[in-house]
Amino acid sequence: MKKTYLNIFFQIVALTLIVKVLFFDEVEYDKLSLLKTDQIILLIMFSIIIKLLVTFLFFNILNIFSTKKLRYSDVNLIHLQGGLINNILPGVGYAFRYYKLKLYLNIDILKYSVSQIIFSLTLLLVYFSAAAILGFLIIASYVNLVFFVIIISISLIFTFQFRYKLYNIIKKILLRNKNTSFLVNDLKNIKKLLSKNKKNFFLIFIGFIIFIILECYSFYLGLKFLGMEISFFNSNYIFITTTLLTALTFINFFGKFELILVLSAAIIVPDISYVLIFAVNLRIINLFSLILLIIKSSVLKKILDK
Secondary structure, eight states, X not given: OHHHHHHHXXXXXHHHHHHIIIIIOOOSSOXXXXXXXXXXXXXXXXXXXXXXXXXXXXXXXXXXXXXXXXXXXXXXXXXHHHHHHHHHSTTHHXXXXXXXXXXXXXXXXXXXXXXXXXXXXXXXXXXXXXXXXXXXHHOOSHHHHHHHHHHHHHHHHXXXXXXXXXXXXXXXXXXXXXXXXXXXXXXXXXXXXXXXXXXXXXXXXXXXXXXXXXXXXXXXXXXXXXXXXXXXXXXXXXXXXXXXXXXXXXXXXXXXXXXXXXXXXXXXXXXXOOHHHHHHHHHHHHHHHHHHHHHHHHHHHHHHHO
16 A cells, blocks of 8 residues: 555656646757657657567567467557556556456466566566676766666566565465466476477567667667767667666656656766656657557457458
8 A cells, every 4th residue: 555655656746747847847948859850750660660579579478378379460459558558557557468368368367477477577687688788888987887786786686576576476376276286287388388489488589689779779869869969878878777777666657767767867978958858758759659559450450350
C-alpha cells in the first residue's frame, strides 16, 4: 500500500513538472521543435522499426515455449497494446498481455512468465554490457565515475533481489497448486526447451543488440535534429544509463524516464539544455508511432482472420 502511495506521489510530481515546463515556463526555445523538424518522418520510421523488432523478439521467445506455433500478427498486436497501456499505467500492460495471450492463444502463466523473464533479463544484460563498455570509453571525470559505480551497484542489488523474488513466486505457485506434478513437469519441459534452443537464444540475443543500436541511433538523431552538440558516444551513454535506471528503480510512474534522463544528462553532459522538453517530444513521437502500429496491426489481423 505504501508503495502505491509512493508511485502516485511521484506520478503527480512528474506530471506537474512536465506540465510546468511545457505550458508555463518561458524559454528561448520552441517547445515542440522536435515535432516540427523536417526529419520527424525519419524519427517515426525508426520508432516503428524498433517497436516491430521488440515484438518480433518477444514472439520468438514465446514461440519456443508454446505447444503450438503462434502467428506473429496475433502476438504483435497484443504486445503493442500492452506497450501502450504501460505508457499510461506503468506495469499494468504486462498483466494485460498475459490476459489476452491466455484468452486468445491459450498461453498459461508459467510460459508467459518465463518468456517475459527471459526477455527482460536479456534486455537488461545487453543494456548493462553496453553501459559498461561505453563507461570505460568515455568516463573522464570523478563525477561520471561515481555515477557509473552507482549504476553497477543498483544492477547488482536488482539481480540479487530479483533472484529471491523469483524463487518465492515459484514457491508460492507450487504450494498453492494442489496437484504440483503437472507444474513440475512443465518446469522440466521448459528446462529442456532452454537447453535445446541455445542457437535460437543466441540469435535472439544478437537481435537485442541490434535493437539497442537502433534505439541509441534514433536518440542521437533526435538530439542532432534539435541542433544539440553532443557526441555519438555521449548520447548513447546518456540513453543507456537512463534506460537502465528507469528499469531498475522499483517505483513505476509516468514521466520517470524523462526525469531520470534530465538527471543523467546533467551529470554526463551538463552543457546540453532543454533535455526535459526533448524527452517529452520523444515520448509523443513514440506514442504516435505505437498508435499507428496498433491500427495497422489491427487491420492486418482482421484481413488475415477472414
